[in-house]
Amino acid sequence: MLCSHLLAAVAAGLFGQALSFPSLPLVVEGPNMIDSTGAVIKVAGTNWPGHNDVMVPEGLQYKSIHDIVSDVKSLGMNVIRLTFAIEMVDQIFDNDGDDIDLQTAFSDALGEDVGATVLAQVLSNNPQFTAATKRIEVFDAVVEELNSQAIYVNLDNHISSGEWCCGGDDGNTWWGDTYFDAANWIRGLAFMAEHGASWDNLMSISLRNELREPTNNETLKATYNWETWYQYMKRAADAVNAANPDPLIILSGLNYDTTMQPVVRGEALEPGTDTFSFEDFEGYADKLAIELHNYDTKTTSCANLQGALYNGGAQAMNPDEESTVNVFPVLVTEFGFDQTEYESVYSTCLAEWLPHNTAGWMSWVIAGSYYKREGIVDYDEAWGLYNHDWSAWRNPDYVHELLVASIAATTEP
């Protein structure tokens, strides 16, 4: 007895985190995310895109899921923002509930010949899959591997049509834009939320990435405001919560997700006069967090950068601030820079600021390259943590001198 208790205690001590992971669902208390053991959870990680043309998580033509996740883990990261396109779910519905297989997905996006070549590389690195594996089964496998290495998932609806995001005229800007159908969006979110009920490490779902003003449609532009925003956000949050009550729901604001100011300050959601109210999220008001993005990469002032983030909504972490009316955990779910410019004011300032002023953050981006981006196959991502073929860090100095310390300062306070 004594011996087995001792062994259990030693095992729990050695592998404490792994044994208790993931301790979900999370709830929100003030600016904190709290797990099922009562501990405050802070997250640090990166984006792993799965929303581009192929609509399969990137990089698998270069590496196995297991090895990518192991690299992420080696940095101390504990979260991945996994992105998907609504178009993937639309295709599932169009196909009587059955997802498209990898053969079709790669061929449709890259053309028959290139698609076959890239798929063969994916399968060679990831022999658990075949050409008949469905895209969503690849998402499942990514999530499962992340879970087995104690990494949370923040699932993000990045865009409606499967392609690189975001611009003012890409047809995905705002509800009613060419490809951004509100009903399909809500259906897609609910589908993924329900599907995600089988993902043990799904901590949160972001409703929409980088809402923005359409620049090519005056009629649509007239609806680009906070009042419209609130109507859709409430509907989507209700749908996600009904489909799966466990994950936190992440609200993102206007202007490419750079501001949540009127929500946080309890100001009128214009042109209407109503204000944000937790009472509008009946039964799950303790499930809401907000997100911000920042790409002010050329800034020469750390104070200005911090001020923009604070006023944009990060002040929601500070209940003592007089103008903070609605308190939330704040996640900075995108920031990034060309990896050769890692000694900039921008990168050093954020590395210092993020751990102490947010509930968590995710950099853009793990991907050293994409299957396809903006029409180019095997597109090189200068902002990627990985080099082109995902074989090493693109800028090891940045990773080891700044990134790892910032992760540790966030997750091990």
Ligand SMILES: *[C@@H]1O[C@H](CO)[C@@H](O)[C@H](O)[C@H]1NC(C)=O
């Ligand atoms: C502009 O947006 C409106 C509202 O969504 C839509 O009905 C209309 O078709 C759009 N016009 C063009 C030219 O895309």
